Amino acid sequence: MGRHLTTIGFDADDTLWQNEQFFRLTEHRFAALLADHAPPETISSHLLEVERRNLQFYGYGIKGFTLSMIETALTLTGGKVPTTAIAEILSAGREMLTHPVETLPHVRDTLERLHGAYRLVLITKGDLFDQERKLAQSGLGDFFTAVEIVSEKSATTYRNIFARHGDGAERAMMIGNSLKSDIVPAIAAGSWAIHIPHELTWALEHSEAPTDAQRFRQLDHLGQLHALISEIDV
Numbered sequence: 001m002g003r004h005l006t007t008i009g010f011d012a013d014d015t016l017w018q019n020e021q022f023f024r025l026t027e028h029r030f031a032a033l034l035a036d037h038a039p040p041e042t043i044s045s046h047l048l049e050v051e052r053r054n055l056q057f058y059g060y061g062i063k064g065f066t067l068s069m070i071e072t073a074l075t076l077t078g079g080k081v082p083t084t085a086i087a088e089i090l091s092a093g094r095e096m097l098t099h100p101v102e103t104l105p106h107v108r109d110t111l112e113r114l115h116g117a118y119r120l121v122l123i124t125k126g127d128l129f130d131q132e133r134k135l136a137q138s139g140l141g142d143f144f145t146a147v148e149i150v151s152e153k154s155a156t157t158y159r160n161i162f163a164r165h166g167d168g169a170e171r172a173m174m175i176g177n178s179l180k181s182d183i184v185p186a187i188a189a190g191s192w193a194i195h196i197p198h199e200l201t202w203a204l205e206h207s208e209a210p211t212d213a214q215r216f217r218q219l220d221h222l223g224q225l226h227a228l229i230s231e232i233d234v
Helices: 020-033 040-058 062-076 083-097 107-114 128-138 155-165 179-189 222-232
Strands: 007-010 119-125 146-150 172-176 192-195 216-218
Touching (some): 007 155, 020 062, 020 083, 128 146, 146 155, 155 179
Parallel strands (some): 007 119, 007 172, 172 192, 192 216
């Protein structure tokens, strides 16, 4: 009987490279832009609700975030937001789409150690062009057998991907920073799921950790992953 684990899925944003910090910085810039119309907490709260509502229309990523900022600005100013403010919001969105990729600690070393021993699959949500850009700039593309950019992450998503690129969910592992997207649905699919928290996590990605699940683990950083795999893949 061969090794149990054959396929490892990796989330991208805030697992392999920085992402949420740029959204937070842009949100602070946006709040300053509308400071005469509402306090920062009100602006952030309203923006989050607009983003939540717009996910079904725009999906995840910077473009949807930019459109949600414009909608929020229109609402909070009673439709009187200056065209200069709209231009600044659009400019902020473009800056996010061209920001250099910053890989997180231990990423390259970990992928180098696992590459060749396991099938590595990148599984990420977000805008197609932006995710492809970040992967290309990261220089990590050659480590992955496959790249899946999906509109949503569910148990069905993981079952299909791990069947297509591996030996099924039962012989796969998913690694990511989001409990809601990377961990809970992967556990439901029958995979191992390894949570590596990031200091910043978008409010809409929060969820309860499935601490009772046999295949759930949490690590402090990606550098601990190889030792964990050696421990469980026997």
